Amino acid sequence: MTTTPTTAAPDLQECGCPQGQALASQVSRRTLLAGAGALGALGAVVGVAGPSAATQLAFAGTAYTGDTLVILSLRGGFDGLSAVAPVGDPAYFTARPSIAVPASRAIKLDSLFGLHPALAPLKAIWDRGALAAVHAVGQVNPTRSHFEAMATMENAAPGSTLRTGWLDRMIGLSGPVSTFSAAAIGSSSTPPSMIGPSSELAIRTVDSFKLAGADTDAERTRWSTALNAMYAGTPATLAGPTQVALGALTTMTQVNAAGYTPANGAVYPNGAVGDALRDLARLIKARIGLRAATVDVGNWDMHTNLGASDSGWMFRQLTELGQALAAFDRDLGAQMGEVTLVTLSEFGRRVAENGSGGLDHGHGNVSLVMGGGVRGGRVYGRWPGLATANLDAGDLAGTTDYRTILAEALERRAMLASTTVFPNLGTDRLGMFNAKV
DSSP states (O other), X not given: OOOOOOOOOXXXXXXXXXXXXXXXXXXXXXXXXXXXXXXXXXXXOOOOOOHHHHHHHHHHHHHOOSOEEEEEXXXXXXXXXXXXXXXXXXXXXXXXXXXXXXXXXXXXXXXXXXXXXXXXXXXXXXXXXXXXXXXXXXXXXXXXXXXXXXXXXXXXXXXXXXXXXXXXXXXXXXXXXXXXXXXXXXXXXXXXXXXXXXXXXXXXXXXXXXXXXXXXXXXXXXXXHHHHHHHTTOOHHHHHXXXXXXXXXXXXXXXXXXXXXXXXXXXXXXXXXXXXXXXXXXXXXXXXXXXXXXXXXXXXXXXXXXXXXXXXXXXXXXXXXXXHHHHHHHHHGGGGGGEEEEEEOSOOBBSSOOTTSSOOBOSXXXXXXXXXXXXXXXXXXXXXXXXXXXXXXXXXXXXXXXXHHHHHHIIIIIOOOSTTTSTTOOSOOOOOBOOOO
């Protein structure tokens, strides 16, 4: 009944790096230790909830009152210097003679930074104060290996012996959990950040979250009865994922039966990120107890042919990303005040373009932070500059530990202590969130 998917992540192009051929399958290969992910994610394998599941949902809804924390993972090494371009730094144009975003086309954010024109739909959110950026974000021990950087980022406990994922640790602190406390949306497997004792779901799509071949209530009841009997009396490590997956079906059947039309005229772009954020908005508005969610977006490993500011690979990727985030914000409306969304990527790209019109693996990057509790409309973090003397082995230096952003989100918006989630992290914060009230 369970499996570990090995199919390629959607839309992930092969990169020119030595790891490129393996990246797509490796990104989506997850461990079964992530609880319910493997079983619940098979859009074909889910059962009917028992009475205890409904009780858990009702109880969990009153136990946790923090924001839904959404982690939008930009897999493959997102180029933050294209998304939030330092057009006020002359070294930027020297390093990127053919692919820099021209100052005349950048959407001005302040005297130094401009938004890539493909992200124009986000400017209204920025002006409203619900979107911010943190630049020169990095890891404590940077690496240019996709796999090592992803694993370290999702464990988020350098220098410790912890082997669980940081989101699993967050869920463990958030009070009694329910079937839908945490979920990976748009994927058939949970990410390493969800590895650990708490149960999480993976939901490729809301509409496909069902038991394959069980198209009637009678068939669903028959299958769930058989599966419950099969795992009766087995250890929790075996029965747990099954019970979580089975416990999800009643709620999801009700969500599906209600249908869905995005609110406030929101229009999501066609594609993986638009589809996933649309489903995520649907689940948030259903108030099923979602505390944390992840969405993975691949295809950022642009070693060649990154393109110009008005066409090409990066332009297409950012266009979909910007439209999807703007639709998500519009769709949720006032409920965006209960959501905090953070974008992360395992590393940034080199400052200088290469001979193929692309960018190799680097270090410092940008994080976008969106939500009702964000003190937006500004770029946070210490900008180290792009002059040669200020670079970290040719890379944008990482001056803000990415965990600092997440820790402040947990403290101010999820109302949780961050020390267990992020051991060995200092107490410096950026002051970019209003306290949840």
